[in-house]
Amino acid sequence: MQKIVVTGATGQLGSELKVLSENYAQYEWIFxxxxxxxxxxxxxxxxxxxxxxxxxxxxxxxxxxxxxxETEQELANIINDLAVGIIAQYVKDHCVKLIHISTDYVFDGTAATALTETAATNPINVYGVTKLAGEKACLQENPNSIIIRTSWVYSSFGANFVKTMSKLMQERATLSVVNDQIGSPTYAADLAQAIMVILTHEQWQAGIYHFSNEGEISWYEFALAIKEIGGFDCEIIGIPASNYPTPAKRPQFSLLDKGKIKKVYGVEVPDYLSSLRKCMELLLITN
Structure with missing residues (x-):
């Protein structure tokens, strides 16, 4: 029986993989x-x-x-870059398969169309810099790795935009949400399923792949969808990112093109609204 080790087991994706693992008893799972x-x-x-x-x-x-x-650059680099290099070196030495998760933050946000895997990278914050360095270390140490870039991850587990907005919309009369950063959310359960499609596929085709849910939206539009599905009364006001300064810059446009993962592995990519409904139904049950 093949043994799968999942790092970051208590995070959103790790937690969703744990739920999904019950359907894949052919593996020994270590979270x-x-x-x-x-x-x-x-x-x-x-x-x-x-x-x-x-x-x-x-x-x-x-x-x-x-x-x-931005202030913990060394620690971020150790975890997102140097540790990835060690893992990739280990898998190469032991003929082990590696799927490494990366981010849309490797891009600078200046594109106008959905970003393919070959689009130029140019991160604009420390997190993005360290994640891009990790991608390079991964492929340099073990070219047979698979890297999946994803964006705007949420789940019924952990802390994320959907859970935060749902809570705040029940507590406040108005909320301001950035309306000029464009991308697509990713339900971690869908990403977990995509990973298992790849793992159980008859062929292993190394390289970089993109995965997020379908849809091109802003954080503001995402919040409006959360409001509608949750039946909340809170007024949502769209604001430019310049009105909400943060220590780290965010890409203004980071919509990912999913064509490659669909073509190579036949991965089905759900629409963001249908996945958001599924997640919020779970949240309503658990709360």
């Missing part, structure tokens, strides 16, 4: 927390991988505090 796979401790990371001895690694762990990364 590794920070004590089992220490992405921030390079001295022990290689030893930990040897002990776990996986056949497949799904590297969902990352330093994702985008604003905090």
């Amino acid at each position: 590794a927390d920070r004590t089992q796979v220490s992405l921030d401790n390079l001295d022990v990371l290689k030893y930990q991988l040897e002990v776990l001895s996986p056949n497949i690694i799904l590297n969902c762990g990352a330093y994702t505090a985008v604003d905090k990364a």
Whole structure:
């Protein structure tokens, strides 16, 4: 039986993979927390991988505090870049499969059409810089890796835009949301399913792939959809990003083109509204 190690097991994607793992009993699953796979401790990371001895690694762990990364550059680089290099080196030495999760933040946001995997990268914040460095380390150490870039991830697990907005819309009469940053959200459950489609496919085709849900929207439009589905009364006001300064710059346009993952692996990409409804139904049940 092949053994899958999932890093970042308590994060949104790791949690969704844990739910999905019940449908894939042909694998032995290890959902590794920070004590089992220490992405921030390079001295022990290689030893930990040897002990776990996986056949497949799904590297969902990352330093994702985008604003905090501006002042914690070293830590962000260790987790998002150097640790990835060590993992990629391990999988190459042991003939192990690796799927590594990356981000739309490797782009600068100046495009006007959906971004393909070959579009020029030019990150505008520390988080994006470290994630791009991690991609390069991954492919340099092990060209047989698969990298999936995703965007605007949310889930019924963890902290995210959907859960935050749902809470605030029940507490406040008005909310201001940025209306000039364009992309598409990703329901982590859909990304988890896409990963399993790739893993169980008859062919392994290495390289970079893009995955998010279908739809081209702003954060403001995303908030409006959350309001409608949740039946909230809160007024949503669209504002430019310049009115909401953050320590880290965000790309203004980071819509991902999903054509490659559809063509190569036959991955079905749900519309963002249908996936948002599914997630919010779960949130209503759990709350």
